[in-house]
Amino acid sequence: MPLKRGRAAVRRRSYHHGDLRRALLEEAVRTIDAEGVDALTLRTVGRRLGVSRTALYRHFADKNALLATVAREGFRTFRLALVDAWVGAGQGLAGFEAMGAAYVRFAVAHPSHYRVMFGRFLEKATADPELGQEASGAFQALVDALVQLQERKLARPDDPRQLALFVWAVVHGVAMLAIDGQLRGPERDIDGLTRFAIERLNSGIAAPRSA
Amino acid sequence: MPLKRGRAAVRRRSYHHGDLRRALLEEAVRTIDAEGVDALTLRTVGRRLGVSRTALYRHFADKNALLATVAREGFRTFRLALVDAWVGAGQGLAGFEAMGAAYVRFAVAHPSHYRVMFGRFLEKATADPELGQEASGAFQALVDALVQLQERKLARPDDPRQLALFVWAVVHGVAMLAIDGQLRGPERDIDGLTRFAIERLNSGIAAPRSA
DNA sequence: ACCTGAACACCGTTCAAGT
Protein backbone atom coordinates (compact mmCIF):
# COMPACT_ATOMS: atom_id res chain seq x y z
CA MET A 1 0.00 0.00 0.00
CA PRO A 2 2.24 2.77 -1.20
CA LEU A 3 -0.46 5.39 -0.88
CA LYS A 4 -0.90 4.85 2.82
CA ARG A 5 2.84 4.69 3.31
CA GLY A 6 3.24 7.92 1.47
CA ARG A 7 0.74 9.73 3.61
CA ALA A 8 2.31 8.43 6.78
CA ALA A 9 5.68 9.59 5.55
CA VAL A 10 4.33 13.07 4.93
CA ARG A 11 2.85 13.18 8.37
CA ARG A 12 6.02 11.88 9.84
CA ARG A 13 8.20 14.41 8.15
CA SER A 14 6.01 17.28 9.29
CA TYR A 15 6.42 16.34 12.95
CA HIS A 16 9.84 14.86 12.79
CA HIS A 17 11.44 18.23 13.02
CA GLY A 18 8.25 20.10 13.72
CA ASP A 19 6.51 20.78 17.00
CA LEU A 20 5.56 17.28 18.12
CA ARG A 21 4.74 18.54 21.60
CA ARG A 22 2.15 20.91 20.18
CA ALA A 23 0.77 18.21 17.90
CA LEU A 24 0.43 15.75 20.78
CA LEU A 25 -1.42 18.34 22.82
CA GLU A 26 -3.83 19.20 20.04
CA GLU A 27 -4.50 15.58 19.23
CA ALA A 28 -5.16 14.89 22.93
CA VAL A 29 -7.65 17.76 23.16
CA ARG A 30 -9.34 16.61 19.97
CA THR A 31 -9.73 13.06 21.26
CA ILE A 32 -10.91 14.21 24.68
CA ASP A 33 -13.54 16.56 23.27
CA ALA A 34 -14.75 14.00 20.75
CA GLU A 35 -14.59 10.72 22.68
CA GLY A 36 -13.94 11.55 26.32
CA VAL A 37 -10.93 11.16 28.58
CA ASP A 38 -11.23 7.41 28.87
CA ALA A 39 -10.77 7.08 25.12
CA LEU A 40 -7.45 8.85 25.29
CA THR A 41 -4.62 6.35 25.02
CA LEU A 42 -1.04 7.22 24.32
CA ARG A 43 -0.91 4.47 21.74
CA THR A 44 -3.79 5.96 19.73
CA VAL A 45 -2.40 9.48 19.92
CA GLY A 46 0.93 8.24 18.63
CA ARG A 47 -0.66 6.20 15.86
CA ARG A 48 -2.74 9.15 14.67
CA LEU A 49 0.30 11.36 14.46
CA GLY A 50 2.31 8.70 12.66
CA VAL A 51 4.71 8.45 15.54
CA SER A 52 5.73 5.68 17.90
CA ARG A 53 3.67 5.27 21.03
CA THR A 54 6.60 6.17 23.23
CA ALA A 55 7.63 9.31 21.38
CA LEU A 56 5.43 11.23 23.78
CA TYR A 57 7.84 10.61 26.63
CA ARG A 58 10.32 12.97 25.00
CA HIS A 59 7.88 15.82 25.63
CA PHE A 60 5.85 14.85 28.69
CA ALA A 61 6.84 13.04 31.86
CA ASP A 62 3.85 10.71 31.58
CA LYS A 63 0.18 10.60 30.67
CA ASN A 64 -0.77 12.62 33.73
CA ALA A 65 1.58 15.41 32.74
CA LEU A 66 -0.08 15.48 29.32
CA LEU A 67 -3.49 15.76 30.96
CA ALA A 68 -2.27 18.49 33.29
CA THR A 69 -1.09 20.48 30.28
CA VAL A 70 -4.42 19.92 28.55
CA ALA A 71 -6.15 21.25 31.67
CA ARG A 72 -3.80 24.22 31.84
CA GLU A 73 -4.49 25.25 28.27
CA GLY A 74 -8.17 24.78 28.96
CA PHE A 75 -8.05 27.27 31.82
CA ARG A 76 -6.32 29.79 29.61
CA THR A 77 -8.96 29.77 26.86
CA PHE A 78 -11.61 29.57 29.57
CA ARG A 79 -10.37 32.77 31.20
CA LEU A 80 -10.24 34.52 27.84
CA ALA A 81 -13.84 33.49 27.12
CA LEU A 82 -14.99 34.83 30.48
CA VAL A 83 -13.18 38.14 30.15
CA ASP A 84 -14.43 38.53 26.57
CA ALA A 85 -18.02 38.10 27.71
CA TRP A 86 -17.57 40.52 30.60
CA VAL A 87 -15.97 43.22 28.48
CA GLY A 88 -18.15 42.55 25.43
CA ALA A 89 -21.32 43.14 27.42
CA GLY A 90 -19.99 46.41 28.80
CA GLN A 91 -19.19 45.10 32.31
CA GLY A 92 -21.61 45.97 35.10
CA LEU A 93 -24.58 43.70 35.77
CA ALA A 94 -25.03 42.89 32.08
CA GLY A 95 -21.37 41.90 31.91
CA PHE A 96 -21.76 39.72 34.97
CA GLU A 97 -24.70 37.91 33.44
CA ALA A 98 -22.87 37.47 30.16
CA MET A 99 -19.92 36.02 32.03
CA GLY A 100 -22.12 33.48 33.79
CA ALA A 101 -23.69 32.43 30.51
CA ALA A 102 -20.27 32.17 28.88
CA TYR A 103 -19.11 29.97 31.75
CA VAL A 104 -21.85 27.41 31.24
CA ARG A 105 -21.52 27.64 27.46
CA PHE A 106 -17.84 26.76 27.62
CA ALA A 107 -18.51 23.70 29.78
CA VAL A 108 -21.34 22.50 27.55
CA ALA A 109 -19.29 23.03 24.40
CA HIS A 110 -16.29 21.12 25.78
CA PRO A 111 -17.66 18.79 28.44
CA SER A 112 -14.79 16.33 28.51
CA HIS A 113 -12.20 19.05 28.45
CA TYR A 114 -14.00 20.83 31.26
CA ARG A 115 -14.01 17.61 33.28
CA VAL A 116 -10.28 17.21 32.83
CA MET A 117 -9.85 20.77 34.12
CA PHE A 118 -11.84 20.17 37.27
CA GLY A 119 -11.76 16.46 37.98
CA ARG A 120 -9.34 15.42 40.68
CA PHE A 121 -7.85 18.84 40.35
CA LEU A 122 -5.66 18.80 43.41
CA GLU A 123 -3.43 15.90 42.44
CA LYS A 124 -2.70 17.36 39.02
CA ALA A 125 -2.22 20.88 40.39
CA THR A 126 0.40 19.90 42.93
CA ALA A 127 2.26 18.03 40.21
CA ASP A 128 2.05 21.01 37.85
CA PRO A 129 2.21 24.41 39.59
CA GLU A 130 1.59 26.25 36.34
CA LEU A 131 -1.80 24.58 36.16
CA GLY A 132 -2.66 26.04 39.54
CA GLN A 133 -1.63 29.45 38.28
CA GLU A 134 -3.82 29.29 35.19
CA ALA A 135 -6.77 28.14 37.29
CA SER A 136 -6.21 31.00 39.72
CA GLY A 137 -6.13 33.35 36.77
CA ALA A 138 -9.57 32.24 35.63
CA PHE A 139 -10.88 32.62 39.16
CA GLN A 140 -9.33 36.05 39.42
CA ALA A 141 -11.33 37.23 36.40
CA LEU A 142 -14.43 36.52 38.44
CA VAL A 143 -13.09 38.26 41.54
CA ASP A 144 -12.17 41.33 39.49
CA ALA A 145 -15.67 41.55 38.08
CA LEU A 146 -17.22 41.29 41.52
CA VAL A 147 -14.95 43.96 42.95
CA GLN A 148 -16.08 46.29 40.21
CA LEU A 149 -19.72 45.50 40.92
CA GLN A 150 -19.09 46.27 44.58
CA GLU A 151 -17.49 49.60 43.70
CA ARG A 152 -20.61 50.51 41.77
CA LYS A 153 -22.77 49.38 44.69
CA LEU A 154 -24.20 46.59 42.55
CA ALA A 155 -23.07 43.79 44.84
CA ARG A 156 -22.96 43.25 48.59
CA PRO A 157 -19.84 44.54 50.31
CA ASP A 158 -18.80 41.08 51.49
CA ASP A 159 -15.32 39.69 51.09
CA PRO A 160 -15.03 39.54 47.29
CA ARG A 161 -13.22 36.22 47.33
CA GLN A 162 -15.96 34.64 49.41
CA LEU A 163 -18.53 36.13 47.07
CA ALA A 164 -16.58 34.89 44.05
CA LEU A 165 -16.37 31.36 45.46
CA PHE A 166 -20.11 31.35 45.91
CA VAL A 167 -20.74 32.56 42.37
CA TRP A 168 -18.23 30.05 41.08
CA ALA A 169 -19.98 27.24 42.93
CA VAL A 170 -23.30 28.20 41.36
CA VAL A 171 -22.12 28.27 37.76
CA HIS A 172 -19.87 25.26 38.30
CA GLY A 173 -22.85 23.39 39.72
CA VAL A 174 -25.07 24.30 36.77
CA ALA A 175 -22.30 23.36 34.36
CA MET A 176 -21.65 20.01 36.01
CA LEU A 177 -25.33 19.08 36.13
CA ALA A 178 -25.61 20.04 32.49
CA ILE A 179 -22.66 18.05 31.20
CA ASP A 180 -23.41 15.05 33.38
CA GLY A 181 -26.79 14.76 31.71
CA GLN A 182 -28.87 15.55 34.77
CA LEU A 183 -30.82 18.22 32.96
CA ARG A 184 -33.23 16.19 30.90
CA GLY A 185 -36.94 16.02 30.64
CA PRO A 186 -39.45 18.81 31.16
CA GLU A 187 -38.23 22.04 32.73
CA ARG A 188 -34.68 20.82 32.76
CA ASP A 189 -33.31 22.73 29.85
CA ILE A 190 -29.84 24.12 30.31
CA ASP A 191 -30.42 27.65 29.06
CA GLY A 192 -33.51 28.02 31.19
CA LEU A 193 -31.71 26.94 34.33
CA THR A 194 -28.71 29.11 33.51
CA ARG A 195 -30.88 32.20 33.15
CA PHE A 196 -32.86 31.39 36.27
CA ALA A 197 -29.70 30.68 38.26
CA ILE A 198 -28.03 33.93 37.26
CA GLU A 199 -31.18 35.89 38.07
CA ARG A 200 -31.52 34.30 41.53
CA LEU A 201 -27.80 34.64 42.01
CA ASN A 202 -28.00 38.35 41.32
CA SER A 203 -30.78 38.66 43.82
CA GLY A 204 -28.71 36.72 46.37
CA ILE A 205 -25.61 38.86 46.05
CA ALA A 206 -27.27 42.21 45.39
CA ALA A 207 -26.35 45.07 47.68
CA PRO A 208 -29.00 45.61 50.38
CA ARG A 209 -31.15 48.66 49.60
CA SER A 210 -30.78 50.10 53.07
CA ALA A 211 -26.98 50.31 52.71
CA MET B 1 1.91 -21.38 54.27
CA PRO B 2 -0.89 -23.20 56.04
CA LEU B 3 -1.94 -20.17 58.05
CA LYS B 4 -2.67 -18.08 54.99
CA ARG B 5 -4.37 -21.00 53.32
CA GLY B 6 -6.51 -21.50 56.39
CA ARG B 7 -7.62 -17.89 56.46
CA ALA B 8 -8.38 -17.91 52.76
CA ALA B 9 -10.41 -21.07 53.23
CA VAL B 10 -12.46 -19.47 55.99
CA ARG B 11 -13.10 -16.45 53.81
CA ARG B 12 -13.95 -18.66 50.94
CA ARG B 13 -16.44 -20.74 52.82
CA SER B 14 -18.25 -17.68 54.14
CA TYR B 15 -18.89 -16.36 50.63
CA HIS B 16 -19.11 -19.61 48.81
CA HIS B 17 -22.72 -20.03 49.76
CA GLY B 18 -23.13 -16.60 51.26
CA ASP B 19 -24.03 -13.33 49.62
CA LEU B 20 -21.10 -12.77 47.29
CA ARG B 21 -22.96 -10.03 45.46
CA ARG B 22 -23.31 -8.06 48.68
CA ALA B 23 -19.68 -8.70 49.60
CA LEU B 24 -18.47 -7.52 46.20
CA LEU B 25 -20.50 -4.35 46.51
CA GLU B 26 -19.23 -3.55 49.99
CA GLU B 27 -15.64 -4.23 49.01
CA ALA B 28 -16.02 -1.97 45.99
CA VAL B 29 -17.41 0.87 48.09
CA ARG B 30 -14.63 0.40 50.64
CA THR B 31 -11.94 0.57 47.95
CA ILE B 32 -13.54 3.54 46.23
CA ASP B 33 -13.87 5.55 49.42
CA ALA B 34 -10.35 4.67 50.55
CA GLU B 35 -8.35 4.77 47.32
CA GLY B 36 -10.55 6.28 44.62
CA VAL B 37 -12.33 4.83 41.60
CA ASP B 38 -9.16 4.37 39.59
CA ALA B 39 -7.81 2.01 42.23
CA LEU B 40 -10.81 -0.26 41.84
CA THR B 41 -9.86 -3.32 39.82
CA LEU B 42 -11.92 -6.45 39.59
CA ARG B 43 -8.82 -8.48 40.21
CA THR B 44 -8.12 -6.78 43.54
CA VAL B 45 -11.72 -7.03 44.67
CA GLY B 46 -11.70 -10.75 43.94
CA ARG B 47 -8.38 -11.29 45.64
CA ARG B 48 -9.51 -9.49 48.78
CA LEU B 49 -12.61 -11.62 49.02
CA GLY B 50 -10.66 -14.81 48.43
CA VAL B 51 -12.49 -15.42 45.18
CA SER B 52 -11.43 -15.70 41.57
CA ARG B 53 -11.25 -12.50 39.57
CA THR B 54 -14.04 -13.61 37.29
CA ALA B 55 -16.48 -14.68 40.00
CA LEU B 56 -17.92 -11.18 39.82
CA TYR B 57 -19.41 -11.90 36.41
CA ARG B 58 -21.94 -14.23 38.02
CA HIS B 59 -23.43 -11.23 39.82
CA PHE B 60 -22.78 -8.22 37.60
CA ALA B 61 -22.78 -7.85 33.85
CA ASP B 62 -19.44 -6.04 33.92
CA LYS B 63 -17.43 -3.47 35.84
CA ASN B 64 -19.75 -0.67 34.76
CA ALA B 65 -22.74 -2.49 36.17
CA LEU B 66 -20.92 -2.82 39.47
CA LEU B 67 -20.22 0.92 39.48
CA ALA B 68 -23.82 1.71 38.59
CA THR B 69 -24.97 -0.33 41.58
CA VAL B 70 -22.45 1.43 43.80
CA ALA B 71 -23.87 4.75 42.60
CA ARG B 72 -27.42 3.57 43.15
CA GLU B 73 -26.76 2.56 46.75
CA GLY B 74 -24.98 5.87 47.22
CA PHE B 75 -28.08 7.79 46.18
CA ARG B 76 -30.17 5.80 48.61
CA THR B 77 -28.07 6.61 51.68
CA PHE B 78 -27.66 10.14 50.34
CA ARG B 79 -31.42 10.67 50.25
CA LEU B 80 -31.78 9.26 53.75
CA ALA B 81 -29.12 11.64 55.04
CA LEU B 82 -30.88 14.61 53.44
CA VAL B 83 -34.31 13.70 54.77
CA ASP B 84 -32.85 13.01 58.21
CA ALA B 85 -31.31 16.47 58.33
CA TRP B 86 -34.51 18.12 57.12
CA VAL B 87 -36.73 16.33 59.61
CA GLY B 88 -34.18 16.44 62.43
CA ALA B 89 -33.97 20.22 62.25
CA GLY B 90 -37.76 20.55 62.34
CA GLN B 91 -38.20 21.36 58.65
CA GLY B 92 -38.82 24.99 57.70
CA LEU B 93 -35.88 27.28 57.04
CA ALA B 94 -33.74 25.60 59.70
CA GLY B 95 -34.45 22.27 58.06
CA PHE B 96 -33.52 23.64 54.68
CA GLU B 97 -30.19 24.90 55.98
CA ALA B 98 -29.51 21.60 57.73
CA MET B 99 -30.24 19.76 54.51
CA GLY B 100 -27.78 21.91 52.60
CA ALA B 101 -25.08 21.33 55.19
CA ALA B 102 -25.80 17.60 55.16
CA TYR B 103 -25.45 17.57 51.39
CA VAL B 104 -21.95 19.01 51.44
CA ARG B 105 -21.00 16.88 54.44
CA PHE B 106 -21.93 13.70 52.60
CA ALA B 107 -19.84 14.64 49.57
CA VAL B 108 -16.83 15.59 51.69
CA ALA B 109 -17.09 12.41 53.76
CA HIS B 110 -17.28 10.17 50.67
CA PRO B 111 -15.67 12.13 47.85
CA SER B 112 -14.89 9.21 45.57
CA HIS B 113 -18.27 7.63 46.11
CA TYR B 114 -19.92 10.98 45.40
CA ARG B 115 -17.92 11.26 42.19
CA VAL B 116 -19.10 7.84 41.06
CA MET B 117 -22.66 8.96 41.70
CA PHE B 118 -22.38 12.07 39.57
CA GLY B 119 -19.58 11.51 37.11
CA ARG B 120 -20.70 10.63 33.62
CA PHE B 121 -24.08 10.00 35.11
CA LEU B 122 -26.06 9.72 31.94
CA GLU B 123 -24.31 6.73 30.43
CA LYS B 124 -24.64 4.71 33.61
CA ALA B 125 -28.24 5.80 34.18
CA THR B 126 -29.45 4.69 30.77
CA ALA B 127 -27.77 1.35 31.32
CA ASP B 128 -29.36 1.00 34.77
CA PRO B 129 -32.85 2.54 35.05
CA GLU B 130 -32.99 1.81 38.78
CA LEU B 131 -30.07 4.17 39.23
CA GLY B 132 -32.06 6.93 37.60
CA GLN B 133 -34.92 6.22 39.96
CA GLU B 134 -32.77 6.44 43.08
CA ALA B 135 -31.23 9.68 41.84
CA SER B 136 -34.67 11.11 41.17
CA GLY B 137 -35.67 10.10 44.68
CA ALA B 138 -32.85 12.12 46.19
CA PHE B 139 -33.81 15.10 44.03
CA GLN B 140 -37.43 14.70 45.05
CA ALA B 141 -36.48 15.11 48.73
CA LEU B 142 -35.25 18.56 47.80
CA VAL B 143 -38.36 19.40 45.77
CA ASP B 144 -40.61 18.30 48.63
CA ALA B 145 -38.78 20.55 51.07
CA LEU B 146 -39.07 23.52 48.74
CA VAL B 147 -42.77 22.96 48.18
CA GLN B 148 -43.27 23.05 51.89
CA LEU B 149 -41.28 26.26 52.20
CA GLN B 150 -43.44 27.76 49.48
CA GLU B 151 -46.61 26.75 51.30
CA ARG B 152 -45.36 28.57 54.37
CA LYS B 153 -44.46 31.58 52.21
CA LEU B 154 -40.78 31.04 52.98
CA ALA B 155 -39.74 30.64 49.36
CA ARG B 156 -40.63 32.33 46.09
CA PRO B 157 -43.65 30.88 44.30
CA ASP B 158 -41.62 29.82 41.27
CA ASP B 159 -41.84 26.41 39.70
CA PRO B 160 -40.54 24.23 42.53
CA ARG B 161 -38.58 21.97 40.19
CA GLN B 162 -36.78 24.95 38.70
CA LEU B 163 -36.09 26.23 42.19
CA ALA B 164 -34.88 22.82 43.26
CA LEU B 165 -32.53 22.55 40.29
CA PHE B 166 -31.02 25.89 41.22
CA VAL B 167 -30.54 24.89 44.85
CA TRP B 168 -29.11 21.58 43.73
CA ALA B 169 -26.64 23.33 41.45
CA VAL B 170 -25.46 25.51 44.33
CA VAL B 171 -24.80 22.71 46.81
CA HIS B 172 -23.46 20.44 44.08
CA GLY B 173 -21.09 23.21 43.05
CA VAL B 174 -19.87 23.78 46.59
CA ALA B 175 -19.47 20.03 47.08
CA MET B 176 -17.53 19.57 43.85
CA LEU B 177 -15.20 22.48 44.53
CA ALA B 178 -14.63 21.09 48.01
CA ILE B 179 -13.81 17.53 47.02
CA ASP B 180 -11.75 18.57 44.03
CA GLY B 181 -9.46 20.47 46.36
CA GLN B 182 -10.23 23.92 45.04
CA LEU B 183 -11.00 25.26 48.49
CA ARG B 184 -7.55 25.77 49.92
CA GLY B 185 -5.70 28.68 51.31
CA PRO B 186 -7.12 31.65 53.20
CA GLU B 187 -10.87 32.16 53.19
CA ARG B 188 -11.39 28.95 51.31
CA ASP B 189 -12.61 26.76 54.12
CA ILE B 190 -15.43 24.43 53.24
CA ASP B 191 -17.68 25.09 56.22
CA GLY B 192 -17.38 28.82 55.77
CA LEU B 193 -18.33 28.67 52.13
CA THR B 194 -21.17 26.26 52.84
CA ARG B 195 -22.66 28.58 55.44
CA PHE B 196 -22.21 31.61 53.24
CA ALA B 197 -23.67 29.85 50.22
CA ILE B 198 -26.76 28.69 52.08
CA GLU B 199 -27.30 32.16 53.51
CA ARG B 200 -27.01 33.84 50.09
CA LEU B 201 -29.08 31.06 48.60
CA ASN B 202 -31.84 31.72 51.08
CA SER B 203 -31.75 35.36 50.22
CA GLY B 204 -31.93 34.51 46.51
CA ILE B 205 -34.94 32.23 46.79
CA ALA B 206 -36.78 34.06 49.58
CA ALA B 207 -40.35 35.10 48.88
CA PRO B 208 -40.57 38.80 47.91
CA ARG B 209 -41.92 40.89 50.79
CA SER B 210 -44.47 42.63 48.66
CA ALA B 211 -46.16 39.31 47.74
C1' DA C 1 18.45 15.43 20.36
C1' DC C 2 14.86 12.62 19.05
C1' DC C 3 12.58 8.43 18.02
C1' DT C 4 11.85 3.22 17.82
C1' DG C 5 10.70 -1.73 19.16
C1' DA C 6 10.75 -5.17 22.32
C1' DA C 7 9.57 -6.20 26.88
C1' DC C 8 7.20 -5.80 31.46
C1' DA C 9 3.54 -5.60 34.55
C1' DC C 10 -0.75 -4.49 34.58
C1' DC C 11 -6.00 -4.22 32.97
C1' DG C 12 -11.32 -6.12 31.72
C1' DT C 13 -13.52 -9.79 29.60
C1' DT C 14 -14.52 -14.44 27.41
C1' DC C 15 -15.04 -19.19 27.65
C1' DA C 16 -14.37 -24.05 28.14
C1' DA C 17 -13.97 -26.76 32.08
C1' DG C 18 -14.71 -28.16 36.69
C1' DT C 19 -17.86 -29.08 41.13
Add this chain to the structure above:
DNA sequence: ACCTGAACACCGTTCAAGT
Protein backbone atom coordinates in the same frame (compact mmCIF):
# COMPACT_ATOMS: atom_id res chain seq x y z
C1' DA D 1 -25.97 -22.83 40.11
C1' DC D 2 -21.62 -21.16 40.98
C1' DC D 3 -16.76 -20.73 40.48
C1' DT D 4 -12.02 -21.41 38.24
C1' DG D 5 -7.86 -20.89 35.09
C1' DA D 6 -6.08 -20.11 30.84
C1' DA D 7 -6.28 -17.05 27.11
C1' DC D 8 -7.13 -12.66 24.52
C1' DA D 9 -6.76 -8.00 23.41
C1' DC D 10 -5.83 -4.16 25.46
C1' DC D 11 -3.22 -0.54 28.67
C1' DG D 12 1.11 2.83 30.53
C1' DT D 13 5.85 2.75 31.10
C1' DT D 14 10.89 1.41 30.80
C1' DC D 15 15.00 0.90 28.37
C1' DA D 16 18.57 -0.52 25.26
C1' DA D 17 19.29 0.51 20.62
C1' DG D 18 19.17 3.13 16.51
C1' DT D 19 19.77 7.81 13.62
